[in-house]
Amino acid sequence: MTDDPVSLRVSLAQRVAEKNVSFDSVWRRAVEGVAREGFLGDAVFRSDGIRWESVRRAEVGEDAWLRLVYSDETWVTRVDGVHAADVEGPVVGSPTSSSTLPSLVVRMLEVAGIRDGDRVLEIGTGTGYSTAILCHRLGDANVTSIEYDPGVARQAAENLRAAGYTPNLVVGDGLLGYRAGGEYDAVVATCSVRHIPVPWLWQVTDTGSITTTLGGWLPASGLVRLTLGDNDIASGRFLGDTVSYMLARPHERPPRPVFQRYAGTVRECRVDPDLIEGWTGAFVAQLAAPSAELMTASDGLILRDVATGSQAWTEANGAGRVVHQHGPLRLWDQVEDALIAWQGVGSPDQSAFGLTVAADLTQTVWIGGPEGPSWQLPV
Incomplete structure (x- = not known):
């Protein structure tokens, strides 16, 4: 395999297609057209299971760096807010920003059912790579992306400008959406949430969709797509995909006190x-x-x-x-x-699960149908 970036993008698109039999040619062209190296900077983090170690472009060499960039992997760029290029030696902490593996980026967008001409609100700009994929497909004017972390947002804006994309970028709490952008045909979240934020429901069109991962503190996760229906009810099915994202900052677990066992x-x-x-x-x-x-x-x-x-x-x-x-x-x-x-009910996988957000805003996950076993989400 040549280490030419264009050839590596084509090869990456082929690997993504092999993982997803429904891979649409328009998304394939987007993967082939967006230079991922422009969104990773000059260093990323690699975990040994306990600590995070910086992998630097200058140290591994250009060829090895490009092969890393165009592997279908998620690369963490910040741990506890610190960029991989700004650390010396291994660090411990939690990832706070990353470039998601391209096959998952495209999978989320395909699940969302995005079509030409749709207006999309992306929750979580991150490095800007997924935003660029959206812009390649839909055009800059149809893409709004919101990022919680101001430092991450600034870097994403630089990455996108350098790549030639000018979507509407917003710094703020993605759980509030972005009302000023009007109604969207799709809301797609690249972070997990413990429940569906109500503003998202208000900001999609009557035929719009919300695609996100439902996460929590256990931690566990499920990918779900909701659509609006009659009587202000939103509902949808989970997918069987084993997908997880970092929790949205406001939904993260509070600091953990020291644990002590009590017999009880x-x-x-x-x-x-x-x-x-x-x-x-x-x-x-x-x-x-x-x-x-x-x-x-x-x-x-x-x-x-x-x-x-x-x-x-x-x-x-x-x-x-x-x-x-x-x-x-x-x-x-x-x-x-x-x-x-x-x-x-047979221990089914998550494709048998669904989620309903009722008019009174209660949110219920069920198995099989609303009449099956069910649990309410914390709202």
Whole structure:
């Protein structure tokens, strides 16, 4: 394979197409046409599972750098707000900005059902790469992108200008949308949310769509597309994709206090706690305990409710498992009941799940249909 950037973009588009049989030719041309190297700067972060280490263009050489850029990978550009080019040695922390893998960028846009001429509001500009893909397809005038972090927004604006794109860029809270831009045919979020922000519902057309990942503190995630219907009700189905994004800043978990185990009440587990380690099992658990976080220990799992301090932790007991629960919420009871309900309808993947936002703004996730097992989101 040649290291010529144009050839690498064509090769990347081919790999994206192989991952997605429905890959539309217009998105393929966008991947081939947008120079991703212009959105990564001169350094990115690579994780060893514990720490983040800066990978620098000058150190690895131009050919290796371009191969990195045009791999179908997500590259973290900032950790706790600090750019990869501004650190010396490994760092610890949480990613705060990244360039999402191109196949996921395109997958989100395809799920959204975007068509020529649509006006799109993107929540989370990031490096600007996905914004450029939108501009390539729709034209600059039809793209509005909002970014929460002013430093990230400034860099994205520079990246986009250098690449020849001039969309409407906004610095602010993406959960509020951007009303001044008028109604949009599609809202697409490149961050996760714990519930659907109400302003998004007000800012899409009567036939518009909202595509986002529903996330939380467990953490678990599900990709969903909503459309507006009669009586001001929005509803839609989750996809089976195993997709996750960083949580929107206002939806992030509060700082964690030091955890201490309390014995509380003890009983045998009715379901295997390891179910929570599966993609859909974790999602079900999060629906049942939306303000809880998950931690692991050498002898079991720990659930801690961020809002109340309630906790549940499991440990081996002979051939089985027992659970200790302490605090005003019986976290494991909630999670276990939800897992049993999910198992009762055949343990389907997330493509069997749906979400309804009612006229009174209650938001309900259900399995099979609104009459099936269901849980309300925290709003």
